[in-house]
Amino acid sequence: MQREEFEKLALEHIDSVYRMAMQLVKHPDEASDLVQETYLKALRASERFEEHGGGIRPWLFKILHNSFYTRVSKAKRQPISVDELHGAVDESARPDEPAPAWNLNSLDWEHVDERIKAAIEGLRPEYRTVLLLWGVEGLKYREIAEIEAVPIGTIMSRLHRARSILAEQLAEFAEETGHTSS
Template identity: 40%
Template sequence: MKLKDKIEKLIKKEKRDKKLTDEELQKRQREFEKEALPHMLLLYNYAYRMTGNEEDAKDLVQETYLKAFRFWDQYEPGTNIRAWLFKIMKNSYINKYRKATKEPGKVDYDEVQNFYETVRDESFESSDLQEHIFENIFEDEIIEALGKLPDEFRTVVILADIEGLSYEEIADFLDIPIGTVRSRLHRGRKMLRKQLYEFAKRKGYIKGSPEDYEIDEPDKD
Protein backbone atom coordinates (compact mmCIF):
# COMPACT_ATOMS: atom_id res chain seq x y z
CA MET A 1 0.00 0.00 0.00
CA LYS A 2 1.27 3.42 -0.90
CA LEU A 3 2.04 5.85 1.89
CA LYS A 4 -0.51 8.33 0.56
CA ASP A 5 -3.31 5.73 0.65
CA LYS A 6 -2.26 4.68 4.09
CA ILE A 7 -2.52 8.21 5.44
CA GLU A 8 -5.89 8.67 3.78
CA LYS A 9 -7.12 5.46 5.33
CA LEU A 10 -5.93 6.54 8.75
CA ILE A 11 -7.69 9.90 8.51
CA LYS A 12 -10.86 8.15 7.42
CA LYS A 13 -10.65 5.78 10.37
CA GLU A 14 -10.05 8.56 12.85
CA LYS A 15 -13.12 10.38 11.61
CA ARG A 16 -15.16 7.28 12.13
CA ASP A 17 -13.92 6.77 15.66
CA LYS A 18 -14.55 10.25 16.89
CA LYS A 19 -18.05 11.58 17.32
CA LEU A 20 -19.40 13.49 14.35
CA THR A 21 -21.04 16.86 14.77
CA ASP A 22 -24.79 17.34 14.20
CA GLU A 23 -24.13 19.06 10.93
CA GLU A 24 -21.96 16.22 9.71
CA LEU A 25 -24.53 13.70 10.82
CA GLN A 26 -27.32 15.41 8.94
CA LYS A 27 -25.18 15.81 5.85
CA ARG A 28 -24.40 12.13 6.03
CA GLN A 29 -28.05 11.25 6.35
CA ARG A 30 -29.03 13.45 3.38
CA GLU A 31 -26.23 11.99 1.32
CA PHE A 32 -27.25 8.47 2.20
CA GLU A 33 -30.90 9.05 1.40
CA LYS A 34 -30.06 10.63 -1.93
CA GLU A 35 -27.54 8.01 -3.00
CA ALA A 36 -28.73 4.74 -1.54
CA LEU A 37 -32.53 4.87 -1.32
CA PRO A 38 -33.21 4.98 -5.07
CA HIS A 39 -31.82 1.45 -5.41
CA MET A 40 -34.32 -0.14 -3.08
CA LEU A 41 -36.43 -1.49 -5.95
CA LEU A 42 -33.48 -3.47 -7.27
CA LEU A 43 -32.53 -4.79 -3.84
CA TYR A 44 -36.08 -5.56 -2.74
CA ASN A 45 -36.82 -7.57 -5.86
CA TYR A 46 -33.61 -9.50 -5.59
CA ALA A 47 -34.32 -10.21 -1.93
CA TYR A 48 -37.88 -11.23 -2.73
CA ARG A 49 -36.84 -13.71 -5.42
CA MET A 50 -34.07 -15.16 -3.28
CA THR A 51 -36.07 -15.62 -0.09
CA GLY A 52 -39.39 -16.26 -1.79
CA ASN A 53 -41.53 -14.18 0.55
CA GLU A 54 -42.27 -10.61 1.45
CA GLU A 55 -41.42 -10.71 5.15
CA ASP A 56 -37.94 -12.13 4.71
CA ALA A 57 -37.30 -9.81 1.77
CA LYS A 58 -38.24 -6.80 3.87
CA ASP A 59 -35.99 -7.97 6.70
CA LEU A 60 -33.10 -8.44 4.33
CA VAL A 61 -33.50 -5.03 2.69
CA GLN A 62 -33.83 -3.39 6.08
CA GLU A 63 -30.71 -5.05 7.38
CA THR A 64 -28.82 -4.09 4.23
CA TYR A 65 -29.74 -0.43 4.50
CA LEU A 66 -28.94 -0.21 8.19
CA LYS A 67 -25.57 -1.82 7.61
CA ALA A 68 -24.93 0.47 4.65
CA PHE A 69 -25.78 3.48 6.76
CA ARG A 70 -23.53 2.40 9.61
CA PHE A 71 -20.64 1.87 7.26
CA TRP A 72 -21.48 4.74 4.94
CA ASP A 73 -18.02 6.26 5.21
CA GLN A 74 -16.56 3.07 3.77
CA TYR A 75 -18.38 3.68 0.53
CA GLU A 76 -16.19 5.48 -1.96
CA PRO A 77 -18.18 8.13 -3.81
CA GLY A 78 -18.04 7.70 -7.57
CA THR A 79 -17.83 3.90 -7.41
CA ASN A 80 -20.86 1.77 -8.23
CA ILE A 81 -23.17 2.17 -5.27
CA ARG A 82 -25.54 -0.53 -6.52
CA ALA A 83 -22.69 -3.05 -6.46
CA TRP A 84 -21.69 -1.92 -2.98
CA LEU A 85 -25.23 -2.29 -1.63
CA PHE A 86 -25.72 -5.57 -3.44
CA LYS A 87 -22.59 -7.04 -1.87
CA ILE A 88 -23.78 -6.06 1.59
CA MET A 89 -27.09 -7.73 0.88
CA LYS A 90 -25.52 -10.86 -0.52
CA ASN A 91 -23.42 -11.30 2.60
CA SER A 92 -26.45 -10.83 4.82
CA TYR A 93 -28.37 -13.34 2.74
CA ILE A 94 -25.63 -15.95 2.95
CA ASN A 95 -25.24 -15.47 6.70
CA LYS A 96 -28.94 -15.62 7.33
CA TYR A 97 -30.42 -18.14 4.97
CA ARG A 98 -27.93 -20.26 3.17
CA LYS A 99 -26.03 -21.46 6.19
CA ALA A 100 -29.24 -22.22 8.05
CA THR A 101 -30.63 -24.58 5.46
CA LYS A 102 -27.60 -26.17 3.91
CA GLU A 103 -24.15 -27.17 4.98
CA PRO A 104 -21.68 -24.67 3.65
CA GLY A 105 -19.02 -25.39 1.06
CA LYS A 106 -18.84 -28.88 -0.27
CA VAL A 107 -22.47 -29.90 -0.08
CA ASP A 108 -23.61 -26.84 -1.94
CA TYR A 109 -21.15 -27.47 -4.71
CA ASP A 110 -22.28 -31.08 -5.04
CA GLU A 111 -25.83 -30.01 -5.38
CA VAL A 112 -24.98 -27.68 -8.23
CA GLN A 113 -22.94 -30.40 -9.82
CA ASN A 114 -25.70 -33.00 -9.54
CA PHE A 115 -28.27 -30.62 -10.81
CA TYR A 116 -26.18 -29.83 -13.79
CA GLU A 117 -25.41 -33.48 -14.48
CA THR A 118 -29.13 -34.24 -14.64
CA VAL A 119 -29.69 -31.37 -16.95
CA ARG A 120 -26.95 -32.58 -19.19
CA ASP A 121 -27.60 -36.29 -19.25
CA GLU A 122 -31.31 -36.35 -19.49
CA SER A 123 -32.50 -34.98 -22.74
CA PHE A 124 -35.73 -33.23 -22.34
CA GLU A 125 -36.55 -31.08 -25.25
CA SER A 126 -36.74 -32.32 -28.77
CA SER A 127 -38.01 -29.85 -31.27
CA ASP A 128 -41.50 -31.28 -31.65
CA LEU A 129 -42.03 -31.31 -27.90
CA GLN A 130 -40.44 -28.00 -26.99
CA GLU A 131 -43.58 -26.00 -27.68
CA HIS A 132 -45.39 -27.87 -24.95
CA ILE A 133 -42.91 -26.72 -22.37
CA PHE A 134 -43.97 -23.15 -22.89
CA GLU A 135 -47.63 -23.84 -23.41
CA ASN A 136 -50.00 -23.71 -20.48
CA ILE A 137 -47.32 -22.48 -18.18
CA PHE A 138 -48.50 -20.51 -15.19
CA GLU A 139 -46.76 -17.72 -13.40
CA ASP A 140 -46.53 -19.75 -10.15
CA GLU A 141 -44.75 -22.52 -11.96
CA ILE A 142 -42.15 -20.21 -13.38
CA ILE A 143 -41.63 -18.70 -9.95
CA GLU A 144 -41.37 -22.19 -8.48
CA ALA A 145 -38.90 -23.26 -11.17
CA LEU A 146 -36.80 -20.18 -10.51
CA GLY A 147 -36.86 -20.96 -6.80
CA LYS A 148 -35.42 -24.39 -7.47
CA LEU A 149 -32.26 -23.09 -9.11
CA PRO A 150 -29.11 -23.16 -6.99
CA ASP A 151 -28.31 -19.71 -5.60
CA GLU A 152 -25.47 -18.93 -8.00
CA PHE A 153 -27.62 -19.55 -11.04
CA ARG A 154 -30.76 -18.00 -9.63
CA THR A 155 -28.84 -14.83 -8.88
CA VAL A 156 -27.73 -14.22 -12.47
CA VAL A 157 -31.15 -15.07 -13.87
CA ILE A 158 -32.82 -12.62 -11.48
CA LEU A 159 -30.33 -9.88 -12.23
CA ALA A 160 -30.37 -10.33 -16.00
CA ASP A 161 -33.93 -11.36 -16.82
CA ILE A 162 -36.01 -9.75 -14.07
CA GLU A 163 -33.94 -6.74 -13.10
CA GLY A 164 -32.53 -6.19 -16.59
CA LEU A 165 -28.93 -5.52 -15.60
CA SER A 166 -26.07 -5.51 -18.09
CA TYR A 167 -23.49 -8.31 -17.98
CA GLU A 168 -20.84 -5.78 -16.96
CA GLU A 169 -22.86 -4.74 -13.95
CA ILE A 170 -23.62 -8.33 -12.95
CA ALA A 171 -19.92 -9.16 -13.17
CA ASP A 172 -19.24 -6.16 -10.97
CA PHE A 173 -21.93 -7.15 -8.45
CA LEU A 174 -20.66 -10.70 -8.12
CA ASP A 175 -16.93 -10.12 -8.60
CA ILE A 176 -16.79 -12.69 -11.38
CA PRO A 177 -15.55 -12.41 -14.99
CA ILE A 178 -18.08 -11.65 -17.74
CA GLY A 179 -17.44 -15.09 -19.23
CA THR A 180 -18.74 -16.62 -16.02
CA VAL A 181 -21.83 -14.42 -16.14
CA ARG A 182 -22.48 -15.69 -19.67
CA SER A 183 -22.09 -19.36 -18.79
CA ARG A 184 -24.05 -19.16 -15.53
CA LEU A 185 -26.88 -17.44 -17.29
CA HIS A 186 -26.94 -19.96 -20.11
CA ARG A 187 -26.92 -22.85 -17.66
CA GLY A 188 -29.37 -21.18 -15.31
CA ARG A 189 -31.93 -20.70 -18.05
CA LYS A 190 -31.41 -24.25 -19.16
CA MET A 191 -32.02 -25.59 -15.66
CA LEU A 192 -35.14 -23.51 -15.45
CA ARG A 193 -36.36 -24.93 -18.74
CA LYS A 194 -35.70 -28.40 -17.41
CA GLN A 195 -37.95 -27.62 -14.45
CA LEU A 196 -40.68 -26.34 -16.72
CA TYR A 197 -40.38 -29.53 -18.72
CA GLU A 198 -40.88 -31.54 -15.53
CA PHE A 199 -44.02 -29.57 -14.76
CA ALA A 200 -45.36 -30.11 -18.26
CA LYS A 201 -44.65 -33.83 -17.96
CA ARG A 202 -46.41 -34.01 -14.62
CA LYS A 203 -49.44 -32.29 -16.03
CA GLY A 204 -49.48 -34.68 -18.94
CA TYR A 205 -48.69 -32.35 -21.80
CA ILE A 206 -45.58 -34.32 -22.52
CA LYS A 207 -45.29 -38.10 -22.35
CA GLY A 208 -42.28 -40.42 -22.19
CA SER A 209 -38.74 -39.32 -22.67
CA PRO A 210 -37.76 -37.77 -25.96
CA GLU A 211 -34.66 -38.99 -27.69
CA ASP A 212 -31.32 -37.52 -26.95
CA TYR A 213 -29.99 -35.08 -29.42
CA GLU A 214 -28.55 -32.47 -27.10
CA ILE A 215 -24.92 -31.57 -27.43
CA ASP A 216 -23.76 -29.91 -24.34
CA GLU A 217 -20.69 -28.03 -23.31
CA PRO A 218 -18.52 -29.60 -20.62
CA ASP A 219 -19.12 -28.48 -17.08
CA LYS A 220 -17.00 -25.46 -16.45
CA ASP A 221 -17.38 -22.14 -14.88
Protein backbone atom coordinates in the same frame (compact mmCIF):
# COMPACT_ATOMS: atom_id res chain seq x y z
CA MET B 1 -22.25 12.25 -3.09
CA GLN B 2 -24.32 14.37 -0.76
CA ARG B 3 -26.20 12.52 1.90
CA GLU B 4 -29.63 13.72 0.77
CA GLU B 5 -28.86 12.77 -2.80
CA PHE B 6 -27.62 9.36 -1.71
CA GLU B 7 -30.71 8.67 0.37
CA LYS B 8 -33.01 9.69 -2.44
CA LEU B 9 -31.21 7.60 -5.03
CA ALA B 10 -30.81 4.57 -2.80
CA LEU B 11 -34.36 4.45 -1.52
CA GLU B 12 -35.70 4.53 -5.06
CA HIS B 13 -34.45 0.96 -5.36
CA ILE B 14 -35.87 -0.38 -2.14
CA ASP B 15 -38.31 -2.67 -3.96
CA SER B 16 -35.56 -4.31 -5.97
CA VAL B 17 -33.31 -4.68 -2.95
CA TYR B 18 -36.14 -6.15 -0.89
CA ARG B 19 -37.07 -8.56 -3.68
CA MET B 20 -33.52 -9.83 -3.85
CA ALA B 21 -33.34 -10.05 -0.05
CA MET B 22 -36.47 -12.20 -0.11
CA GLN B 23 -34.82 -14.51 -2.61
CA LEU B 24 -31.86 -14.86 -0.30
CA VAL B 25 -33.52 -15.32 3.08
CA LYS B 26 -37.04 -16.45 2.10
CA HIS B 27 -38.67 -14.72 5.05
CA PRO B 28 -40.31 -11.26 5.05
CA ASP B 29 -39.04 -10.14 8.47
CA GLU B 30 -35.52 -11.33 7.83
CA ALA B 31 -35.60 -9.72 4.42
CA SER B 32 -36.64 -6.41 5.97
CA ASP B 33 -33.81 -6.63 8.50
CA LEU B 34 -31.35 -7.43 5.77
CA VAL B 35 -32.51 -4.50 3.66
CA GLN B 36 -32.24 -2.18 6.61
CA GLU B 37 -28.73 -3.39 7.35
CA THR B 38 -27.85 -2.94 3.69
CA TYR B 39 -28.97 0.69 3.67
CA LEU B 40 -27.17 1.53 6.87
CA LYS B 41 -23.96 0.05 5.54
CA ALA B 42 -24.48 1.82 2.25
CA LEU B 43 -24.88 5.12 4.04
CA ARG B 44 -21.66 4.59 5.95
CA ALA B 45 -19.86 3.85 2.72
CA SER B 46 -21.68 6.39 0.59
CA GLU B 47 -18.64 8.62 0.29
CA ARG B 48 -16.81 5.79 -1.39
CA PHE B 49 -19.52 5.14 -3.94
CA GLU B 50 -18.45 5.93 -7.47
CA GLU B 51 -20.76 5.93 -10.42
CA HIS B 52 -19.58 3.52 -13.11
CA GLY B 53 -22.53 3.81 -15.42
CA GLY B 54 -24.81 1.25 -13.83
CA GLY B 55 -26.21 3.56 -11.17
CA ILE B 56 -26.37 2.84 -7.48
CA ARG B 57 -28.41 -0.36 -7.74
CA PRO B 58 -25.59 -2.86 -8.45
CA TRP B 59 -23.65 -1.33 -5.58
CA LEU B 60 -26.62 -1.83 -3.24
CA PHE B 61 -26.95 -5.43 -4.40
CA LYS B 62 -23.30 -6.03 -3.64
CA ILE B 63 -23.70 -4.69 -0.11
CA LEU B 64 -26.83 -6.79 0.27
CA HIS B 65 -25.01 -9.94 -0.80
CA ASN B 66 -22.04 -9.21 1.42
CA SER B 67 -24.36 -8.62 4.36
CA PHE B 68 -26.20 -11.83 3.68
CA TYR B 69 -23.05 -13.90 3.39
CA THR B 70 -21.73 -12.32 6.54
CA ARG B 71 -24.84 -13.40 8.41
CA VAL B 72 -24.77 -16.97 7.29
CA SER B 73 -21.69 -18.67 5.97
CA LYS B 74 -22.07 -19.23 2.33
CA ALA B 75 -23.22 -22.78 1.86
CA LYS B 76 -20.28 -24.70 0.57
CA ARG B 77 -20.81 -26.92 -2.38
CA GLN B 78 -20.98 -30.38 -0.97
CA PRO B 79 -18.86 -32.98 -2.64
CA ILE B 80 -20.54 -36.03 -3.97
CA SER B 81 -19.42 -39.61 -3.71
CA VAL B 82 -18.07 -41.53 -6.64
CA ASP B 83 -21.34 -43.41 -6.75
CA GLU B 84 -23.28 -40.22 -7.22
CA LEU B 85 -20.71 -38.90 -9.60
CA HIS B 86 -21.09 -41.87 -11.90
CA GLY B 87 -24.82 -41.83 -11.72
CA ALA B 88 -25.07 -38.10 -12.01
CA VAL B 89 -27.14 -36.83 -14.83
CA ASP B 90 -26.22 -33.23 -15.25
CA GLU B 91 -29.22 -31.03 -14.64
CA SER B 92 -28.45 -28.65 -17.42
CA ALA B 93 -28.75 -29.12 -21.12
CA ARG B 94 -25.46 -30.13 -22.60
CA PRO B 95 -23.72 -27.46 -24.61
CA ASP B 96 -23.97 -29.28 -27.86
CA GLU B 97 -27.58 -30.22 -27.47
CA PRO B 98 -30.04 -27.58 -28.52
CA ALA B 99 -32.06 -26.41 -25.55
CA PRO B 100 -35.32 -28.34 -25.87
CA ALA B 101 -37.70 -25.45 -25.31
CA TRP B 102 -36.18 -23.55 -28.16
CA ASN B 103 -38.30 -25.72 -30.37
CA LEU B 104 -41.38 -24.51 -28.54
CA ASN B 105 -42.05 -21.31 -30.39
CA SER B 106 -45.71 -22.10 -30.13
CA LEU B 107 -45.59 -22.50 -26.34
CA ASP B 108 -48.60 -20.94 -24.71
CA TRP B 109 -46.85 -18.44 -22.47
CA GLU B 110 -50.00 -17.57 -20.56
CA HIS B 111 -49.99 -20.94 -18.85
CA VAL B 112 -46.37 -21.37 -17.92
CA ASP B 113 -46.01 -19.01 -14.97
CA GLU B 114 -46.46 -21.57 -12.22
CA ARG B 115 -43.99 -23.91 -13.88
CA ILE B 116 -41.46 -21.11 -14.30
CA LYS B 117 -41.90 -20.13 -10.67
CA ALA B 118 -41.37 -23.71 -9.53
CA ALA B 119 -38.36 -24.09 -11.78
CA ILE B 120 -36.79 -20.92 -10.38
CA GLU B 121 -37.41 -22.12 -6.83
CA GLY B 122 -35.79 -25.42 -7.69
CA LEU B 123 -32.59 -23.87 -8.97
CA ARG B 124 -29.43 -24.04 -6.96
CA PRO B 125 -29.08 -20.74 -5.05
CA GLU B 126 -26.08 -19.57 -7.04
CA TYR B 127 -27.96 -20.13 -10.31
CA ARG B 128 -31.13 -18.52 -9.01
CA THR B 129 -29.35 -15.39 -7.85
CA VAL B 130 -27.67 -14.88 -11.20
CA LEU B 131 -30.88 -15.59 -13.08
CA LEU B 132 -32.82 -13.04 -11.04
CA LEU B 133 -30.17 -10.34 -11.21
CA TRP B 134 -30.17 -10.82 -14.97
CA GLY B 135 -33.82 -11.51 -15.68
CA VAL B 136 -35.62 -9.41 -13.10
CA GLU B 137 -33.19 -6.64 -12.29
CA GLY B 138 -31.79 -6.37 -15.78
CA LEU B 139 -28.14 -6.25 -14.78
CA LYS B 140 -25.27 -6.86 -17.17
CA TYR B 141 -22.98 -9.86 -16.83
CA ARG B 142 -20.15 -7.60 -15.64
CA GLU B 143 -22.32 -6.05 -12.93
CA ILE B 144 -23.48 -9.45 -11.70
CA ALA B 145 -19.88 -10.68 -11.63
CA GLU B 146 -18.93 -7.75 -9.42
CA ILE B 147 -21.84 -8.38 -7.08
CA GLU B 148 -21.08 -12.09 -6.78
CA ALA B 149 -17.32 -11.51 -6.75
CA VAL B 150 -16.68 -14.22 -9.31
CA PRO B 151 -15.25 -14.07 -12.83
CA ILE B 152 -17.62 -13.03 -15.58
CA GLY B 153 -17.14 -16.44 -17.20
CA THR B 154 -18.62 -18.09 -14.12
CA ILE B 155 -21.64 -15.81 -14.36
CA MET B 156 -22.09 -16.71 -18.02
CA SER B 157 -21.87 -20.41 -17.18
CA ARG B 158 -24.32 -20.14 -14.30
CA LEU B 159 -26.78 -18.16 -16.39
CA HIS B 160 -26.47 -20.61 -19.25
CA ARG B 161 -27.23 -23.51 -16.92
CA ALA B 162 -30.11 -21.76 -15.23
CA ARG B 163 -31.73 -20.94 -18.56
CA SER B 164 -31.19 -24.45 -19.84
CA ILE B 165 -32.85 -25.90 -16.75
CA LEU B 166 -35.84 -23.62 -17.24
CA ALA B 167 -35.97 -24.57 -20.90
CA GLU B 168 -36.07 -28.25 -19.98
CA GLN B 169 -38.83 -27.62 -17.47
CA LEU B 170 -40.89 -25.75 -20.03
CA ALA B 171 -40.41 -28.52 -22.56
CA GLU B 172 -41.62 -31.06 -20.01
CA PHE B 173 -44.55 -28.83 -19.15
CA ALA B 174 -45.60 -28.53 -22.77
CA GLU B 175 -45.32 -32.26 -23.23
CA GLU B 176 -47.35 -33.02 -20.11
CA THR B 177 -50.12 -30.54 -20.71
CA GLY B 178 -50.14 -29.99 -24.44
CA HIS B 179 -50.03 -26.29 -23.70
CA THR B 180 -48.98 -24.96 -27.04
CA SER B 181 -50.80 -22.24 -28.87
CA SER B 182 -50.63 -23.82 -32.29
